[in-house]
Amino acid sequence: MFILVNLKAYPCDPIDVATAARDVAEASGARIAVSPQAADLARVADTGVETWAQHVSPNAHGSHTGSTLAEAVADNGAAGTLINHSEKRLKLADIDGSVRAAERADLETIVCANNPAQVGAAAALSPDAVAVEPPELIGGDISVSTADPGIVEDAVAAADAVDPDVDVFCGAGVSTGDDVTAAGDLGASGVLLASGVAKADDPEAVLEDLVSGL
């Protein structure tokens, strides 16, 4: 199971979380990555933790003010990128463009989706993975794997029907090792989480619990 911690725009110290994630990954052998704000990518990558961007733009080099170039993200230490999110919604054509931009920069890709139908559409664009996240459960205390296990199973089936090579992650409310185990039992290859770590008083303790069942 891959554990990807999205720091969103939370007021946590990205280096503290990155250092904790690096240490827990090294001690446990689990794959853990941190996705900070774009401006923090290089500093986070310098800790040695696997680092992901939260977004890349669909465009290449050129006259595109305000864009987040996939090439720049890669040059600043990112190994992969999230694309689309309930909090950063893109049009289908732009999701396609961002996946292609990430491929050009050798970035791994996870496209987020709100439901199994969107998972199927995203899988058709051949990212490395899709992540199903019910918007109403994001930032809450109840894990998607407990509150709505059927949506994870349906997302796995939807992706498999379109492209069996596309992995499925789940997210929303994930904060414990039991949540990670439950997600794996439902067919997920990883979890995408944010508030459980970014808002924790002791992120390292939460991360240790998250990998405890792996």
Ligand SMILES: O=C[C@H](O)COP(=O)(O)O
């Ligand atoms: O990108 C992460 C997801 O939106 C999940 O957020 P959450 O763990 O705070 O529910």
